[in-house]
Amino acid sequence: MTTRIDTRFAELKKAGRAAFVTFVMAGDPDPATSLEIIKALPKAGADVIELGMPFTDPMADGPSIQAAGLRALKAGMTLKKTLELVRGFRKDDNTTPIVLMGYYNPIYIYGVDKFLVDAKSAGIDGLIIVDLPPEEDDELCLPAMKAGLNFIRLATPTTDDKRLPAVLANTSGFVYYVSITGITGAAAADSTAVGEAVARIKRHTKLPVCVGFGIRTPETARSIASHANGAVVGTALVDALKNSLDADGHATGKTVNAVTELTAALAQGVKGAQQAAE
Amino acid sequence: MNVVKPNSYRSGPDERGHFGIFGGRFVAETLMPLILDLEKAYTEAKADPAFQIEMNGYLKNYVGRPSPLYFAERLTEHLGGAKIYLKREELNHTGSHKVNNVLGQIMLARRMGKKRIIAETGAGQHGVATATLCARFGLECIVYMGAVDVERQQPNVIRMEMLGATVVPVQSGTRTLKDAMNEALRDWVTNVHNTFYCIGTVAGPHPYPTLVRDFQSIIGNETKAQMQEIEGRLPDSLVACIGGGSNAMGLFHPFLDDSTVEIFGVEAAGHGLTQLHAASIAGGRPGVLHGNRTYLLMDADGQITDAHSISAGLDYPGIGPEHSWLHEIGRVNYLSATDDEALAAFQLLSKLEGIIPALEPAHAIAKVMELAPKRTKDHLMVVNLSGRGDKDVPQVGDILRGKSK
Numbered sequence: 001m002t003t004r005i006d007t008r009f010a011e012l013k014k015a016g017r018a019a020f021v022t023f024v025m026a027g028d029p030d031p032a033t034s035l036e037i038i039k040a041l042p043k044a045g046a047d048v049i050e051l052g053m054p055f056t057d058p059m060a061d062g063p064s065i066q067a068a069g070l071r072a073l074k075a076g077m078t079l080k081k082t083l084e085l086v087r088g089f090r091k092d093d094n095t096t097p098i099v100l101m102g103y104y105n106p107i108y109i110y111g112v113d114k115f116l117v118d119a120k121s122a123g124i125d126g127l128i129i130v131d132l133p134p135e136e137d138d139e140l141c142l143p144a145m146k147a148g149l150n151f152i153r154l155a156t157p158t159t160d161d162k163r164l165p166a167v168l169a170n171t172s173g174f175v176y177y178v179s180i181t182g183i184t185g186a187a188a189a190d191s192t193a194v195g196e197a198v199a200r201i202k203r204h205t206k207l208p209v210c211v212g213f214g215i216r217t218p219e220t221a222r223s224i225a226s227h228a229n230g231a232v233v234g235t236a237l238v239d240a241l242k243n244s245l246d247a248d249g250h251a252t253g254k255t256v257n258a259v260t261e262l263t264a265a266l267a268q269g270v271k272g273a274q275q276a277a278e
Numbered sequence: 279m280n281v282v283k284p285n286s287y288r289s290g291p292d293e294r295g296h297f298g299i300f301g302g303r304f305v306a307e308t309l310m311p312l313i314l315d316l317e318k319a320y321t322e323a324k325a326d327p328a329f330q331i332e333m334n335g336y337l338k339n340y341v342g343r344p345s346p347l348y349f350a351e352r353l354t355e356h357l358g359g360a361k362i363y364l365k366r367e368e369l370n371h372t373g374s375h376k377v378n379n380v381l382g383q384i385m386l387a388r389r390m391g392k393k394r395i396i397a398e399t400g401a402g403q404h405g406v407a408t409a410t411l412c413a414r415f416g417l418e419c420i421v422y423m424g425a426v427d428v429e430r431q432q433p434n435v436i437r438m439e440m441l442g443a444t445v446v447p448v449q450s451g452t453r454t455l456k457d458a459m460n461e462a463l464r465d466w467v468t469n470v471h472n473t474f475y476c477i478g479t480v481a482g483p484h485p486y487p488t489l490v491r492d493f494q495s496i497i498g499n500e501t502k503a504q505m506q507e508i509e510g511r512l513p514d515s516l517v518a519c520i521g522g523g524s525n526a527m528g529l530f531h532p533f534l535d536d537s538t539v540e541i542f543g544v545e546a547a548g549h550g551l552t553q554l555h556a557a558s559i560a561g562g563r564p565g566v567l568h569g570n571r572t573y574l575l576m577d578a579d580g581q582i583t584d585a586h587s588i589s590a591g592l593d594y595p596g597i598g599p600e601h602s603w604l605h606e607i608g609r610v611n612y613l614s615a616t617d618d619e620a621l622a623a624f625q626l627l628s629k630l631e632g633i634i635p636a637l638e639p640a641h642a643i644a645k646v647m648e649l650a651p652k653r654t655k656d657h658l659m660v661v662n663l664s665g666r667g668d669k670d671v672p673q674v675g676d677i678l679r680g681k682s683k
Binding site for chain 2: 054055058060063066073079107130131133135136153154155156178181182186
């Protein structure tokens with residue numbers, strides 16, 4: 001089964017450049033503004049959209065993404081509304097892949113089977129669930145594959161060669177390499193080490209490898225993208241959004257542009273990598 | 279749910295860390311290799327007689343074990359029913375049962391060559407025990423504690439700092455125990471190479487619920503031998519309070535297959551089960567948090583909701599996975615006690631026995647006050663007095679003075 005993710009990476013491979021993957025939190029700072037933002041992302045240069053599912057206890061996230069999740073929850077966001085958001089996005093865009101990223105509990109409570117049906121029909125292409133390692137594949141990974149959704153796994157600096165095959169076994173769409181040991185928004189990634197790690201993963205898989213955690217600037221995005229099939233930026237976009245809010249945490253006239261302008265600058269960085277690599 | 283009674287209640291978990299549907303390893307990939315290493319190290323340590331011999335030495339001479347099994351004569355007379363025994367875990371070094379588990383984990387950390395220890399704490403009892411053993415063995419110690427708990431458990435914060443630990447007040451979320459655990463996990467995922475996460479209760483990803491249970495089972499094993507010596511038989515019932523549930527599991531586990539022994543766990547009902555509380559089994563349902571599937575307090579969307587208890591040590595929206603299983607399978611009865619009931623029990627035990635309990639086991643005493651009068655005089659009831667109340671004296675003093683105004 002070919003998903004929008006597979007199609008998008010095949011196109012990018014043909015074009016000879018890396019993917020720019022953007023992360024924003026669904027419903028941040030409110031559902032209506034959030035829909036405007038994700039609708040504007042592809043035009044600003046996003047090749048793949050990762051949409052965070054808000055959760056009260058995001059154990060692998062730093063303060064910025066924790067706060068984004070809490071803003072969304074405060075604005076009434078739920079998993080059901082996240083699926084509606086994607087439905088809204090798909091009215092105008094049937095090609096940009098959408099990957100939901102978050103934690104398992106809201107999906108478990110929604111009901112795995114019902115969630116997979118609803119997610120597929122809403123136009124979601126893949127899932128990244130931080131707290132579901134391969135040891136728990138029965139929970140969601142295998143049912144998601146059957147339902148035609150990519151289950152994108154995180155590989156980390158602690159995933160050694162012995163463990164990699166287990167991590168890659170049921171992974172599809174792409175592999176998300178977490179460039180640091182740590183939480184989102186932490187220290188910047190070292191591009192040489194990232195290059196070696198991506199090469200190591202590529203010895204085990206034909207899937208595209210995207211790199212995230214620690215990428216904040218167009219320069220870092222460029223250097224990471226020259227070593228990988230894609231660069232993921234989350235915290236920097238979430239921070240730009242937050243800085244555009246008023247004192248009560250509500251959206252202002254600048255909010256959508258704050259995200260799209262940084263997206264455009266970062267996308268330039270990623271596209272620059274193609275030349276650097278050639 | 280169809281529940282098949284097992285041949286033994288003590289054989290869990292399976293090799294993937296499951297107790298029935300509960301437990302498991304729901305953690306980020308970064309932590310998975312560490313958890314597998316820990317499991318391997320623990321399996322090796324268990325098989326190494328030298329590990330047990332060394333631990334027994336410290337349990338005897340440093341912790342002060344065995345803790346007495348004490349006949350609470352005046353409480354028994356006052357309640358007029360069952361013969362009540364207190365398992366005196368509050369007499370351990372550091373003042374609670376927490377030290378039993380910390381000693382085991384710190385010895386594992388030493389075997390694994392880890393020099394930096396992190397811990398979460400609610401009431402501060404686990405934090406104090408961890409800080410104490412880190413001081414004893416010369417290890418760096420960082421304790422994460424919710425900012426709300428830092429306020430209400432000042433004596434323990436000061437103790438930890440005196441012992442050389444760094445106490446980090448956690449400002450995220452509800453600023454209590456669950457947030458402290460989130461922050462400890464964030465630290466661990468960042469400092470994977472040199473850090474050992476010393477979890478304080480029978481929760482978290484496999485193998486933590488098992489290894490904490492095993493280290494705490496000394497409570498039940500001693501109780502069994504002591505009761506045999508004093509009364510010549512098994513007790514008829516066991517009562518213990520439950521936040522995550524480590525003191526309860528430690529007392530209960532050795533008795534699970536003794537079918538004549540009634541077992542009661544007591545959750546914190548806070549302001550009452552229809553209001554803010556911390557009773558995951560009474561008011562929650564199965565979900566996934568902090569590395570395991572277990573009963574949790576949450577809303578319809580699967581968002582974790584605020585717990586409340588007068589006792590910082592019980593103020594947690596979850597419970598150890600093995601307790602969830604023992605509840606579903608019907609081996610243990612889970613009850614709950616409110617803040618007010620715990621306060622009344624706190625005062626009663628202080629005045630009748632000259633023992634000031636921590637607010638946590640005061641919840642267990644509160645249910646003993648209900649259960650004991652309904653039992654006959656030859657009924658032997660053991661309650662785990664898991665901690666002493668020194669840390670709670672300022673807080674309870676304020677509440678009682680406020681009430682008497």
